[in-house]
Amino acid sequence: MDIIFAIEKPKFGGILEYPKMEISSGNTTFIQGASGAGKSTLLKLLNATLTPEEGEIYYEGKDISEMDTIELRKEVILIGQNVYLFDETIRENFRMYYAYRDLPAPDDETMKKYLKLCHADFRLEESCVRLSGGERQRIYIAICISFLPKVIMMDEPTSALDASTAGKVLGNLKAFCRENGITMIVVSHDEKLSEDYADEVITIERREN
Numbered sequence: 001m002d003i004i005f006a007i008e009k010p011k012f013g014g015i016l017e018y019p020k021m022e023i024s025s026g027n028t029t030f031i032q033g034a035s036g037a038g039k040s041t042l043l044k045l046l047n048a049t050l051t052p053e054e055g056e057i058y059y060e061g062k063d064i065s066e067m068d069t070i071e072l073r074k075e076v077i078l079i080g081q082n083v084y085l086f087d088e089t090i091r092e093n094f095r096m097y098y099a100y101r102d103l104p105a106p107d108d109e110t111m112k113k114y115l116k117l118c119h120a121d122f123r124l125e126e127s128c129v130r131l132s133g134g135e136r137q138r139i140y141i142a143i144c145i146s147f148l149p150k151v152i153m154m155d156e157p158t159s160a161l162d163a164s165t166a167g168k169v170l171g172n173l174k175a176f177c178r179e180n181g182i183t184m185i186v187v188s189h190d191e192k193l194s195e196d197y198a199d200e201v202i203t204i205e206r207r208e209n
């Protein structure tokens with residue numbers, strides 16, 4: 001199995017210090033650890049939303065501090081705990097995110113396919129304004145995954161879902177990512193989900209000062 005991320009002891013914020021870690025290409029890797037251990041920060045370091053003060057991160061063998069961050073973030077998509085959707089319909093949100101990448105919008109059937117994959121099969125005319133936090137996050141995941149990125153990172157993607165829906169969403173996404181060679185990285189507190197879906201688990205220890 002190829003290594004997609006080699007994480008060489010980055011330090012951040014004066015308090016976070018990560019060990020040497022590797023993430024395999026094409027797998028589903030879960031990141032666990034106590035609250036405040038630095039899980040969300042690690043995801044932000046991996047797509048260069050944050051820059052480490054020391055240490056390096058290599059993506060496909062390249063030091064990400066030397067990469068074009070816009071291009072990196074097209075390949076390595078981060079879905080945070082708060083997602084951004086426009087106050088428009090679901091169809092319009094797809095269109096706007098595609099326009100932002102200078103791509104033609106997918107047809108309705110394609111949009112529906114990705115929404116179904118994420119257990120978000122609402123009508124395309126539905127306004128995103130009225131949807132719940134969990135529903136908005138699933139729609140955003142559907143839009144992101146439709147770009148077929150190389151890596152999709154999700155921060156607590158199922159925290160707003162009941163256990164059965166969470167399992168279905170994760171199961172669908174994992175199968176889709178595997179078929180399409182997409183590496184999936186998930187931060188989750190849910191140990192049952194990780195037991196069921198993780199190929200690899202990385203546990204981050206909180207550093208006590």
Ligand SMILES: Nc1ncnc2c1ncn2[C@@H]1O[C@H](COP(=O)(O)OP(=O)(O)OP(=O)(O)O)[C@@H](O)[C@H]1O
Nearest residue numbers: 012013015016033034035036037038039040041042
């Ligand atoms: N931009 C930042 N600058 C400095 N410190 C930060 C920054 N972002 C986060 N931190 C600190 O880093 C620590 C880890 O935060 P992080 O959100 O990564 O933890 P987490 O493991 O994801 O926690 P949780 O499980 O509660 O979401 C916290 O103490 C936080 O205050």
